[in-house]
Amino acid sequence: MTVYSHIYDIVRLIPSGRVATYGQIAELAGLAGKARLVGYALYQVDMASSDIPWHRVINAQGKVSHSPLRRGTDHWQRSLLEQEGIVFHEDRVDLAHYRWHPPLGRFPSPEDPR
DNA sequence: AGAGTGACATATT
DNA sequence: CAATATGCCACTC
DSSP, X not given: OOTHHHHHXXXXXXXXXXXXXXXXXXXXXXXXXXXXXXXXXXXXXXXXXXXXXXXXXXXXXXXXXOOGGGTTHHHHHHHHHHHTTOOOSSSOOOHHHHBOOOOSSOOOBTTBOO
């Protein structure tokens, strides 16, 4: 596979009702500073039939990132988040309140098997 | 092999 | 607030 498999592993850990930012995921995945790769990785995900909670990843401004390539799925993302109880305030969520904090201790990383 | 692109982030103007 | 600039790197011609 690709380096993205690990990104997906991290995203899968985000619980319902919480969100994470691209940069945050990148860092947890051992890709600090490479947030763009996270966005690219999620773009590859099959939104309809994937076990990855892709909608819980938003940008550092607390907003849903949109792009012409998404063809309206950005609204779909917001919808899913609201279903989980996340409240948007002026097109933005309060990261201080909803940001996911990963489990403490060691984290699975490619360089750190077991 | 080189250039362009992008679900980003941060800093600056 | 919005527009730029720069760093980042896998992917696609």
